[in-house]
Amino acid sequence: xxxxxPTHKRLLVKLGLVVLAMFGFGFALVPIYDxxxxxxxxxxxxxxxxxxxxxxxxxDEIRTITxxxxxxxxxxxxxxxRPGVRKMQVHPGKLYSVSYHAxxxxxxxxxxxxxxxxxxxxxxxxFSKTECFCFTQQSLAAGEGRDMPLTFIVNxxxxxxxxxxxxxxxxxxxxxxxxx
Amino acid sequence: MESEVxxxxxxxxxxxxxxxxxxxxxxxFYVGAYLYLASV
Numbered sequence: 001x002x003x004x005x006p007t008h009k010r011l012l013v014k015l016g017l018v019v020l021a022m023f024g025f026g027f028a029l030v031p032i033y034d035x036x037x038x039x040x041x042x043x044x045x046x047x048x049x050x051x052x053x054x055x056x057x058x059x060d061e062i063r064t065i066t067x068x069x070x071x072x073x074x075x076x077x078x079x080x081x082r083p084g085v086r087k088m089q090v091h092p093g094k095l096y097s098v099s100y101h102a103x104x105x106x107x108x109x110x111x112x113x114x115x116x117x118x119x120x121x122x123x124x125x126x127f128s129k130t131e132c133f134c135f136t137q138q139s140l141a142a143g144e145g146r147d148m149p150l151t152f153i154v155n156x157x158x159x160x161x162x163x164x165x166x167x168x169x170x171x172x173x174x175x176x177x178x179x180x
Numbered sequence: 181m182e183s184e185v186x187x188x189x190x191x192x193x194x195x196x197x198x199x200x201x202x203x204x205x206x207x208x209f210y211v212g213a214y215l216y217l218a219s220v
Contacts, residue, residue: 022209026208026210026213029212030216
């Protein structure tokens with residue numbers, strides 16, 4: 001009996017550590033996910049850049065990349081949402097501005113949050129925005145429409161094999177969360 | 181006969197402890213995630 005107790009104590013300590021580690025893992029899951037996405041560019045997460053940093057980039061006039069703009073709405077969001085231009089040719093290192101248009105088709109105020117996604121995934125790390133409507137939540141009154149700006153730059157270090165980048169935004173209804 | 185009963189009882193105890201440990205670990209994960217979401 002006296003030899004069995006220490007073994008149980010050690011096991012209990014180990015199990016306690018596992019429980020503690022699991023608690024920490026659960027708590028840090030979202031930040032860990034964000035960090036991994038930032039490093040690898042997974043999930044099409046794009047980076048933000050200051051206008052000053054963007055100005056410091058060298059423009060590659062020889063190379064041309066095709067950019068496709070897509071707009072999606074999450075289920076249950078009765079909005080009209082479309083890009084100002086569907087496609088454009090850009091030079092890496094040069095700052096461009098486009099706009100997306102959103103209109104609230106419902107009879108009440110709604111708040112939406114746009115989530116970007118870049119395809120191919122590897123291009124996400126080379127696509128940076130200095131200004132984006134996705135940085136903040138967009139509140140639209142009943143029937144209100146708005147042109148929302150997007151200023152971006154494609155990093156000249158973008159791998160040569162990538163000729164086309166698709167930028168897709170999906171608007172999610174966050175009205176309930178925004179009320180809190 | 182008596183040892184068979186004891187063995188069965190100890191096996192049941194082992195299963196119960198395993199279930200409790202698994203539930204506790206899962207609960208710790210759930211509470212961690214819940215607290216994070218509540219904090220943002």
